[in-house]
Amino acid sequence: MGSYYLAIDIGASSGRHILGWLENGKVRIEEIYRFENHLIEKNQHLCWDLDQLFQEVLAGLKMCKQYNRIPQSVGIDTWGVDFVLLDDKENMLGDTIAYRDSRTQGIDEEVYKIISEADLYHRNGIQKQIFNSIYQLYAIKLKQPELLQKAHSFLMIPEYLNFLLTGSIKNEYTNATTTQLVHSTTQDWDFDLIDKLGLPKQIFGTLYQPKSSVGQFRQNIQDEVGFSAEVVLPATHDTGSAVLAAPLVDGDSIYLSSGTWSLMGVERMIPDCTEKSRQRNFTNEGGYHYRYRYLKNIMGLWMMQSLRMEFKHQYKFSELYELAKIGDYFPSYVDVNDVSFLAPKSMRQALQAYCEKTKQEKPETECEFLSCVYKSLAKSYAETVREIEAVTGKTYTCIHIVGGGCQDEYLNLLTAKYTGKDLYTGPIEATALGNILAQMLKTNELKDLIEARECIKKSFDIKKVGA
Incomplete structure (x- = not known):
């Protein structure tokens, strides 16, 4: 059995926290620790509680010690775009406001007074989303300029957690591309x-590739968790890690990383920063070894998760599938990427308002709400497949779904129906596996x-779905 990687x-x-190792030529994994993460309201903003998040990181490391599963190295991945600013004494500036x-x-619109939307895309090839780091940073410049004046370092969320573990400040390439501040060429x-x-230019440090070492645990961290390990950069953007572990990503397959967000696209060696690509709102996010994840961000399971929280009964996710099937008769569709669904106070009300605005029948029952979202999401996938084929000039034979959302059997069936493609699912823990693979590639186990x-x-x- 090979070394453990966390x-x-x-x-x-x-x-x-998921441990991985090689055994008889196969990757084995074991979940050590799981925890919740959620937004908090602070100073009239939605924020991440990074103090609590770091305590959860430490709690999982302590479980490794308790189970006597000591990893050779540790890698951290998270979502993209959000960041931390540190001053010259390495203290956090302001709150970590969420996307x-x-x-x-x-x-x-303020940014486009300086550089047009088309010129911006031509430089970085990143899909316009109002929460991208470029807009967050410019909001700080306009509303809290003193924070940027004091800033000494810019760290994405996993980089900040790495800093707390090691004391080392290192920026990682795949996550940096989500800022819309990295040049595609x-x-x-x-x-x-x-x-x-x-x-301020000085806050943006050298960009390191996945497999790079961040450093060893600080002494106080070693003392607290009971062991020392090297912190290694995976593709710290979770989609970058998930795509790394997608087993059928080749010239004939589209990948779909399915979770809170759905990330659907293909892997390319050269970015497409053309106007045609921009108008279709595709992104060219950096991937492992300077590959490009040419994809579209789609709202994803966030909408089902939000509805579930509003229902009187806290259904299991498997029960949501059955309720959605019952509501199959419901005729209305929504644009799942409409900004009204990003962070509504009530997802139910947002869906009703959208249907009313578009002169469609409004959902009333739980079954109708769920059916509307499920079918709208599958329809969005189908539209994205057609756009991928139109832009690339290729016909793809299959879609490979990875991540937690690949367990949603009803959504898989709808996706197969709407896209007309062969669907393959698994692995479920693709992001953690991609993280582990990067660490194994560093040590040449792979x-x-x-x-x-x-x-x-x-x-x-x-x-294979339906097989």
């Missing part, structure tokens, strides 16, 4: 753009990406 995979609603907060409303910070926006993906195929049950 993936700390943190999503917008939950996190998990679902409304502070960036209207900020895009140079694959480095776009300092000319940063200058144009009046942002020699390259091809071997890593072949190892995933051998190690996990990849199912």
